[in-house]
Amino acid sequence: MTVKNHSDMGSVSIADDVIANLAGQAAKECYGLVGMAPKHVFAGIGVNKRAEKAAQGIQVNAYGDHSVSLDLHVIMTYGVRIPEVARTVMERVKSAIEDQLGLSVREVNVHVHGLKIPD
Secondary structure, three states: EEEEEEEEOOOEOOOOOHHHHHHHHHHOOOOOEEEEEOHHHHHOOEEEHHHHOOOEEEEEEEEOOOEEEEEEEEEEEEEHHHHHHHHHHHHHHHHHHHHOOEEEEEEEEEEEEEEEEEO
């Protein structure tokens, strides 16, 4: 599903992959986040930090009123305060989507799938 915005001059369509990539880039900048996890357990637990796979682990739900909600599936560093890191991720993702795409963000849900323990 894409978000479509109509005006007198024409229309703009934003694909879910664009929204997910932007959210992934914003999330990866947060301290304590190791990377994105697959949305489904059957896909395996692999950590992904590469830029071209930033959308992995992100589900976008678009609504007709030019708003979106996002579900981020993440892996965090062992020893961090999970609620604080999750709050930072939520704030940065919301800010990036609203500032760069002009969409309203209803909610950002962070699902922690694991912790990376240092070697």
